[in-house]
Structure formats: C-alpha cells, structure tokens
Amino acid sequence: MRLPAFLRLSPRWAPYVFISPFLLLFAVFSLFPLCFSLYLAFQSWEPTGGLRAMEFVGMSNFTFAIKDGWFWMSLRNTLWLALASGVPQHLVAIPLAAFIHTSFMRLRDGVMAIYFLPYITSTVAIAIMFRSLFSQDYGMINAALAGLFGMAHTDWLTNAQHIKPAIAFIVFWRYVGFNTVLYLAAMQTIPGELYEAATLDGASRWKQFLHITLPSIKPMIFFGVTLSVIGGLQLFEEPFILTGGKGGPQQAAMTSAVYLFREAFDFNDFGGASAMSWLLFVVVALLTWITNLAFRPRKGRA
C-alpha cells in the first residue's frame, strides 16, 4: 500500500524522527529538570503557594548552603560511606575476579550470577530485608553474632556509631559482584601467552598477578573506581529506606542526596535544595577529575 505524499517521510527528516523519542524523553526527564533546578537555585520559593510564589534572591541560596552546618555534615557522611563501602568493593572484587578467572572453568557463569544477583535486586527490597536482619532484638545478624561470639545485641540502626558501618556493608554487598564482573571481563581479554611466557620464566602466580593482571586491568579499575565515586557520592536509597527517610540517629546516615531531598520535601526549601545539588555536582566533578588523574593511562606507556 502506498501512502499519500504528505504522510511519507523524506530521507532528510528520517534520522531526526527516529532519534526524536530519545530526545523528547531526555528533554522532559533530564534537560528540563536540570534547567529548572538551576533556575530554582536563585529563587526563594514557598512551594505550597504555587509557581507564582517564586522570588529572585540572587546568590543567597548558595551562601546559605555554604554556611549550613548540616550541608557539610551530610557531605562528611557521604564521603565516609563512599570510602567505607567503595574501597573494600575493589579490594575484594579484584582478587575475587582473579580467583574465579583461574579456578572456575565450567561453573564460572553460575558463580558470577550469584555474586551479581544483589546488583539487579530492587534496592527497596534489599533495604527492607536488611532492616529486619539488622533488627536489634529479633534480627538474624545479632542472633548470629550472639551465637558465634557471645556478643551482646548491637543497636545497628538506632546508634550513630553503628548505622554507618551497617549501611556501608549493604552497599559493599550490593556492588561487589558488579565490580567483579567488570574485572572478570577485563581479565578475559588478557592474552594467555603472557601468562605462559611468565610461567616459563619462572614467575610465581603472585608475581603474575602483580605484573601482568593488575597493569592489564588498569583501564577497568579506572572505570570501576569512577563509577564507585559517582555512585557513592549520590548514595540515596539505602540510607533513606533504612532510616525511614529521616536520616537516622544524630543524622549519621543522612547523605548529601538524602539531605537534598529532605531540604526540598520535608523542609519546603526548594531553592536551598537546588543550590546544594549544584554544589554537590561541583564536588562530584572534582572528585571524578582527581580519580582520572590517579588512574589515567599515561602517554608513552602502554
């Protein structure tokens, strides 16, 4: 069936039409919120008064955010959690990937799937499950610690000193499998001859790991660490759900992302929250740049 001329797509426009679904969604759900939050960062807005209640206030949201003690506290919480959950992820994932790479032949995919499972599970389900695991009097973690080591019950979620390690553990548990998959993929691309030659030269497995495996997966380490830095600084769901959206004891589990949300929706300050989110963006960009400096392949070396 031939279509009438006005319904036919000219080759000149076809690419734009085909790419338009993405552009439309991107504009509505990414570009517009981005611009709107930049606009809001310079406004004072009592949201329940409607859109007309906005008032231009210049830089005062930014000066407020910089003076606000809780903004810095939430940033410190975020950095603590990013380090405590991020560093072990890679320290465990790299040896684990090497172990799986060399030791499991047929079972490799199955073993990987098990490690990868937490990553594809809904965060909400994970947080709810850990909430009951970490329960002070009726949780399995305390029951196990008491049974194995005779430890007294720990108030994991209601004590400021304990809630951070608890959250860091959940984040670690969740992403270690993802990182292992990254490293395993990188290791599979290393040519086997390198190891054969090294073995002939009498290099031990440890030396091989140190001088062949690690340098070869360096680009992947850069990629993995960058993802961890960005993800760690945007940490939201786990602390939000574990503390019922309230930040936990002494606000110890209030990450910057949780604080932004609360500043807007609990404390009705959309202008301040927008200013903070742009400041957080600067921090994330800065730390990503530093990661880049540390891991970037240098010129003149392969």
Added chain:
Amino acid sequence: MSSSPDFLHGLRTSPTRRTVLAAGLGVALAPSLRAAPARTLTVAAFPLVDQILRDAAPSWARRHPDVALDVVTRQYDDHHTAMTTALSTSVYLPDVMALESSFVGKFSLGGGLSDLLQPRYDIGRYRDRYVAYAYDQAVNRRGQVVAAPTDIGPGTLLYRKDMLERAGLAEADLQPSWDAYVDAGMKIRKATGANLIGNVKTLKDLMIRSGLEKGQGIYFDSDSNVLVDTPRFHRAFEIALRVRRNRLDGHLDTWSNEWAEAFRRGQTATELGGSWMVGQLANWVAPTTAGLWRAAQLPESSWVSYGGTYYAIPRDSDPANKALAWELIEMMTLDPARQLAALKTQDAFPALLAAQDDPFIGEPQAFLGGQRARLVWREAARRIAATAVHKQSNFAEDAVNAELDYVLDDGKDIRQALADAASLLELRAKR
C-alpha cells in the same frame, strides 16, 4: 482476546498509520465514554481519615446522588508530599484535602489554601462550635483560616495499671511532676523489669509543647526569634537524660517493629501521645494487652496538643466544585452524627464541641479496662492553647532530635547541644 474490539483485528492485519491512530484514539476515549457520572468530588486523604470519608459516602449520596465522592488514599508521608507537589504546580488538585495538623501550619504560610473566612464559606460563624485551640491552630499569620478541624489529639499519659500495682504505685504517683514520673519509672523497672517508655524522644516532644502561651511557637516566636536555647528545652533535655541514665527507655524508634513488640511483650509500662494512641494500641500494636491500660492527664498538668486532622480547600482547585467541597467539609466537621461515627469506628476524637457533649463520650472503653477516658481527653482539649507554626518547624524538630541524640548517646553537654541547635536554626529563621 476473542472479545477484542474490531479495530484491534484491523491493527493485526494491516498496521497502517491511520489504524494505529484510530486505535490510540479509541483507547483514549473508551474509559471516559464508559464511566460518565454527572460530577465527581475528589478528596485526597491518608489512612483512617480515608475510611471515615468512605463511611460518610452513603449520607453524601443521599444529599447529592448526582455527585460521586472519590476518596484518593495515599500513605501518610506520600500524601503530604503529593499535596505539596499538587499545590506547587496547581495541577491535579483535589477538591478537598485532608491534612495532619503540623502540615496545616506548614501549608498555611504559602497561600495555596483557600481562606475559609471568605463569605462563600464563612467559617467564622462556626468558630464557637469547634474546640477553641483546634480552630485557632488553622489561623495563619495573615489572619486567614486555611482549614477546618475534624479530629484532635489531646496529649495523654497511658500506663499499664497492672505494672504500676506490682510496683506499689498509683496513677497519682505519676502525675505531680515529670521528675515524679521518672521516679515512678525507677520503681516500675525494679518491680517488673519493664521500661518506662519506648522512645525517650516522645517524652521530650511532649515536654517542649507544654507551657506555651497562646500563639507562641514551639521553636520560634512570632518574630522568628529562636526559642530553642530556653529553660523549656533545657528541662526537657535534662529529664530525657535522666531517663536514659537510669536506663528507663527502650531505645526504640517509635512505630518500629521492636517498639510495637515491646508493648506486646509487656516491656513498656507507659506511653505518651495523643489520645489516638489508644486506638493504635488496641487495633494493631498490642491488642492482646486490652484491659491492662489506663489513660491519665500528662504529668505536671501539661496541656499539649499532639496531632489532629483538618480539611482544606486548595485555592486553585476547580471553582465549580468549591461549594460542594465546602458542603462536604461542613458535613464532616459540623454534623455531630458524622463526628461521633468517626470516634466510634476510628477513635478520631471530635473537634466539634457538640459531639463532645454526646453521652457516648462518657461510655466506658474496653481497651482501658472500662475506664471513661474520653472525659479525661475532653477536659484536656478544653485547656490546650493553639501554638503558632513556623515554616522551619520541621527542620527545627529534626535539629533538636539530632542534638538530643548527641546528649543521650555521646554525653554531649546540654547547654552546648541547645546552643548548637539554636545556631543552626538562626541561619534559617528568616529564610
């Protein structure tokens, strides 16, 4: 699939643009053609309030058979977030929104809610029919009345009579002062092993709300001066610390599973809260402890409002439905029969004075061992003064809670803690 409409078969055989368009149009139009009631009045509410509204639907249908009552339920937090969003964009506004009392204060500052003093509503003529403080609570700084009270939460002290008896105590031993309440707690601990209270923050919350002059705020005065570094807060922190040092609180998050379980297992001897707490205990927290509890006035003759529900009409909602919206609010808040129904089924204590004078108020309550506790709450309700809400109240509450954590868990000096909270609040007070 055998009954799928013709245009779907067309779609399968020859997917031309026109059939796709026609199909889309058909799907879009179908529901609106099928359900065609004359009009719909939309009410947004949260659990229990939604049930009260649904129970009222038959009487509404008798008045307006042509207007369907559509009650939209969201969970408590989601509801208030959704209402904030709806008011901020003026899109998908319900005709009537239920609001918890702390949100009435918060929303009253923005101008997104209709002033019910306008002649078309004229709530002023009913002023004397509501509990005084509940009405005053809905008056904002511009003198507008932004919501109508439907139920209230007079603060009350709930205690396990059996545990007090085992400790050789009576109700009167809890009441003279907050210190006497803590002293009693130590005896209860010795005799029964139970905690005085599940979460010591609740004790602090009640204490900072008591002794307020009418119109004064909890955290700020009317000129946005911070009131946190004052004797009222010092005392509340000191009593809370005394409770913690003597290990009389359960260290449990209110509403958590552990908190509820402690009630079921008889590990918590008293609870402070609004009168609605009895309904919560009876219905899901600890139904098995029925008959063991009693209600009393708060220690030190503290008259405190703790929660309550209001109905409001958004400023930008459908103008054609405003008259009906107000009629619904009148029915829910001014009809003694409806107010009593809410009390009987959901333990919502009436904000309407006429309902409070009904003989049902003096009926014995089985969960409280046959006590006539509603008379206790009625007395409290008539002595409570309205408090002003500042737009930073929610933040202030969290800042004070965090500092209390530092004092209780890390031994931070109370003066330092309150000074730190005050300086956090001062930065925001005039924002």
